[in-house]
Amino acid sequence: MSTDPDIGSDVQPGCLPPRERYDVFGHDAAEQAFADAWQSGRLHHAWMITGPRGVGKATLAWRAARRVLGARAMPEAGPLGASAQDPVCKLIESQATPDLLLLRRPWDEKRKRWRGEITVEEARRAPHFFEMSSGGGGWRVCIVDSADDMNNNAANALLKTLEEPPHRGVLFLVTHTPGRLPATIRSRCRRLALRAPSVEATAGWLEETGAADNAGSALAASKLAGGAPGRALTLIAGGGVELAAEVNLLVDRGAAASDADIRKIADRLSLKGQEEMRDLFYEVLANAIRVQARDRAEAGRDATDWLDSWRNLNTLVRDANALYLDPKQTILSALGQVRNVARKEKARA
Structure with missing residues (x-):
């Protein structure tokens, strides 16, 4: 807003x-x-x-x-x-x-x-x-x-x-x-x-109206927005597509994620006017954690720590909103928690 x-x-x-x-x-x-x-x-x-x-x-x-x-x-x-x-x-x-x-x-x-x-x-x-x-x-x-x-x-x-x-x-x-x-x-x-149009239909609309630079960014924004046109526009304007890619890459790096990378995201998202992007960040991060847990479960490996991380993230976000916790510290805690899970897993390997 x-x-x-x-x-x-x-x-x-x-x-x-x-x-x-x-x-x-x-x-x-x-x-x-x-x-x-x-x-x-x-x-x-x-x-x-x-x-x-x-x-x-x-x-x-x-x-x-x-x-x-x-x-x-x-x-x-x-x-x-x-x-x-x-x-x-x-x-x-x-x-x-x-x-x-x-x-x-x-x-x-x-x-x-x-x-x-x-x-x-x-x-x-x-x-x-x-x-x-x-x-x-x-x-x-x-x-x-x-x-x-x-x-x-x-x-x-x-x-x-x-x-x-x-x-x-x-x-x-x-x-x-x-x-x-x-x-x-x-x-x-x-x-x-009102229901959101299909992801493909909204992506086409984003291209036709010139809101997206190319088909790839239009489709990525539409997927993140669940097909909701207005939200897709907001994500494009606020760099949401790039943010989602950045968060997913950070989670994939796991134990190798650096303090500098984590602080970079926290610094940017804690600025005034970034409320919409913070919401997207937590949404993308939660989904990335779910993917990590699912991949391990499908491979017959223990996914308990990742499931706990997902639950802890939901609790952290709820408390942050209810208690007006500092956005930067909340983001640092969320990303630090994910990295700790990856490091713990690596140590057991």
């Missing part, structure tokens, strides 16, 4: 802000479901857009919002397509329309960073927003990005709006983990479930 107060906490590194993104990849069915509901004249008041990170949930929410707020249809751009030159779209993109409310994690001016959650003060803006009439007598739209960031009090405050459907009002709740939202919220929303 962005750490720039002028950009927004809802913006992924390497990606345009969702309000500025006019294309979406791989979700025509979900868009058509919303378009059909809109055209029927019986639009449900709350929509929960679910799916993995970077799959295009927020992009779809903003595309739907443009149409609800009056942007002219552009069929060649998909069921919810609209032109960036449309006057309504220009107002939305410049955040100049009073008929759209975005709820996201607020900026902490004292600490100069985004708050870790959507606060109750933010959520209480929704009922006040819907109490007001639309400037042109039309619709009002509220986007929550992401609903996963709401604390309990914020969720309860938003629930009041969901319990009393606003007149000519619609809410879009973007969520990566819908199961963690209160059942009282889930039950009041119609769900649009």
